[in-house]
Amino acid sequence: MAQQEDVFKKIVSHCKEYGFVFPSSDIYDGLGAVYDYGQNGVELKNNIKQYWWQSMVLLHENIVGIDAAIFMHPTTWKASGHVDAFNDPLIDNRDSKKRYRADVLIEEQLAKYEDKIQKEIEKAKKKFGDAFDEAQFRATNPRVLENQEKFDALHKRYQEVMNAEGGIDLEGMKQIILDEGIVCPISGTRNWTDVRQFNLMFKTEMGSTADGASTIYLRPETAQGIFVNYLNVQKTGRMKLPFGIAQIGKAFRNEIVARQFIFRMREFEQMEMQFFIKPGTELDWFAKWKETRMKWHQNLGFGAENYRFHDHDKLAHYANAATDIEFHMPFGFKEVEGIHSRTNFDLSQHAKYSGKKIEYFDPDTNESYTPYVIETSIGVDRMFLSIMCHSYEEQQLPDGQTRTVLHLPAALAPVKLAVFPLTKKDGMPEKAQEIINDLRFHFNCKYEEKDQIGKRYRRMDAIGCPFCVTVDQQTLEDNTVTLRDRDTMEQRRVAISDLRGIIEDKVSITSLLKNLL
Ligand code: ATP
Secondary structure (H helix, E strand, O other): OHHHHHHHHHHHHHHHHOOOEEEOOHHHOOEOOEEEEOHHHHHHHHHHHHHHHHHHHHOOOOEEEOOOOOEOOOHHHHHHOOOOOOEEEEEEEOOOOOEEEHHHHHHHHHHHHHHHHHHHHHHHHHHHHHHOOHHHHHHHOHHHHHHHHHHHHHHHHHHHHHOOOOOOOHHHHHHHHHHOOOOOOOOOOOOEOOOEEEEOOOEEEEOOOOOOOEEEEEOOOOHHHHHOOHHHHHHHOOOOOOEEEEEEEEEEOOOOOOOOHHHOOOEEEEEEEEEEEOOOOHHHHHHHHHHHHHHHHHOOOOOHHHEEEEEOOOOOOOOOEEEEEEEEEOOEEEEEEEEEEOOOHHHHHHHHHHOOOOOEEEOOOOEEEOOEEEEEEEEHHHHHHHHHHHHEEEEEOOOOOEEEEEOOOOOOOOOOEEEEEOOOOOOHHHHHHHHHHHHOOOOOEEEOOOOOHHHHHHHHHHOOOOEEEEEOHHHHHHOEEEEEEOOOOOEEEEEHHHHHHHHHHHHOHHHHHHOOO
């Protein structure tokens, strides 16, 4: 595990060193869980978005895109439940100035009692061997009984405060933390503030305060921009069910525990598609979208063993089926995408709060109903991170040297072709530039003339450039160049006129999309 953590640290610094991801406002020492994408990062990110967008909008006749504003009418968030239901109880330690989720502190205390019991059991198991009777031991051992009693009492109090009438009993929560003697893991003190409700949404004001500004929120998910446009798109696009609306855009969450680089950010980007369907067909569509989305991921060639579904046991109040697609990151299998069967919850809520009729008239059955929705929701940044983690390799070469290489899928690589003149003389730079001028309309090319060829190759390996071409003396005579492959490092002589044919297909998003059909 320690080794895996090391690898992760290296990936983070690689991202910075090679212009993929910088801490936000770096010259001011960064801003917590906010990041900027650099010159190579933005290209990779755009390619990921293009791969997703085209797989949705280009490959499905019944899916169209929109681009809704980040600011939305404040009632949107009342209707969606984000204003009231998505509140976490928080408590601060005055000495360490650290903030914690109060419910998590109590759950950790419960886990401590369970651990103590488990330890006693393990000890006794070793001592008594085969003769050990766990049930009897649990019922009679004084230390187990004492801890079980503490666990039960705490559990009962915890349930009471969480399910109090009118919402969580915040004072009761603080009292539990004090009574249990829970200390801050950093300062070790019990100097706690009161427990307060905390909403993950960022608030701001629209208009000047003098003329009655209204509180609005930065959207915590892009989905609601799709729901409130359902009628607009359905009517103007004359869409028939089933149909989908796709959107890529920024979302903002004031995450409390921001960590693991771009895995959990406060400003991030989502790619969401809401698929509107006839009620009763949702489980079939849910299964279909699970399959479609998994295929999209696995199409990148990272190996099926690195993905898994994690079906939810505990469903959000609006969902009747939900799963995550998890990817094997250096810190374990982690959610990259969520697929949710959201019933007609969102459209019904918006109908209720807006007073508008949000329904679909089904010409086949002559009935009107509120469509059900299957949602696929993926984070661009998490996708970016999973690609980086899988592509990064410190490779031992046969000659004893090492190279750092990003085995990015060629279609996603920021730069597709680097062109080097062997020397800066004899018209080689001009010839190299000529090749670029010809190919730059078809894919992203880069010119490099500094340092020895070997060093230039290494720089291109480090940003995942799949092809490098070197212009040498022979080029000037016969219009051939050496073409070097990033992964195999093999070099072969090819005619300049063949370059486009060899490279274009391999580096285009189209080649990825064709495998999806
Ligand atoms: P988590 O459980 O990790 O907080 P979530 O279940 O709240 O995620 P969703 O609301 O389902 O996430 O959002 C869909 C996708 O958006 C996630 O699968 C993830 O890829 C991305 N995402 C959510 N929160 C963040 C964040 N803070 N930073 C980066 N990406 C995020």
